[in-house]
Amino acid sequence: MAERNVLVTGGSGGIGRAIIHRCIEDGYQIINLDRVAPSSLLKGETHYAVDLTDAHATRDILQRITRDHNILRVVNNAGFIRPGTLEDATLEDFDAVCALNLRAPMLVAQGLQPFMQAARFGRIINISSRAALGKELRTVYSATKAGLLGMTRTWALELAPFGVTVNAIGPGPIATELFLSGNPPDSPKTKKILESIPVKRMGEPEDIAHAVASLMDDRAGFITGQVLYVCGGMTVGLGQVA
Template sequence: HCDLSDPESTTAALTRALEQGPITRLVNNVGAVFPNLLEDQTLAEFDAAIALNLRSAFLCARALLPGMRAAGFGRIVSMSSRAALGKERRTAYAATKAGLQGMTRTWALEEGANGITANAVGPGPIATELFTTANPADAPATQAIIDSVPVQRMGTPEDVAHAVSYLLDERSGFVTGQTLYVCGGMTVGAHHD
């Protein structure tokens, strides 16, 4: 356990984890949203989003890289978001999730020859406990979200896990530098009846 927003705590935890040998699969799965309009987004919120959402992925990938190189195999999957394409009240969050995609593409180019792939997953609206608490099932706003999804349902954590599992698989070695949107088709465009 560690505080991924704290570089010292993160580095110490990674050092302990790597004492048992190399780790060749990494899922960067953290995120804090800090929803605010640009005019109301504070520098503290922006810095906190960078520390947790972006810097922790950099620290984890950098720490695991030597072991992956030595093994000639590695899989890095970073959890981005459909918000990386733009979403109101998400300046800090969208910036960091888009940043993950940029790092992913860079790592794919740098490490492909070493048997290491780097990809991102960009979930759309997923029915997590956090989402369902904030968006009651019988609320009109929740129904509006579902209506905006071309497949006409919310995503599930299992939908996202399946995408991550595919990208972690040994057989996915020819897929790198990509962002797989798990969004029910929302990134394609607007859905209209």
């Protein structure tokens, strides 16, 4: 059953929760690494509590899990934002966001890489962001998400000879509970965001989950080192002069 195990980081809410729901629908067994437990475990889901910003704790939990499970698929989803202008960004913000958004995916990939290489098969999917292309008030966050794209491409080249694909997904505005709490549907700010989306709707966590499911499939072995922006068309034409 090794080929049916999927490790998802940050799977207890938001986009991560939708990814887990979709993976279970597709017949996978889930290992959910999250600091907090989900409100209820799904059939086929196992939760391990861990603070992924703690490098030692992350390595320890990966060693423990891989003793009991052979995992050939991983979704590096966990991440968070500390908004701020360049002037306001602090070293504390930088270190904290890098620890979760950039260092944790590297540690997870390192922990699972030997098993994927031995199996001559693997799927690594990194959840980046449209903000990697640039976004106001996101100096630290956009840096980590752009860095994740660089790691994605590098790992794709290094692991391709072993049958391991590595790809990234860049979500645009997604209507998670966290997003909606800071962007009420009737606020001018939210309306402005909606007007900027060519398909004229907010993304749903299930939109990201569907993209993950596609890249995770056995038949996706010729797609690697790519970034799929799931953004309703927001990235189309960026940089063009009117």
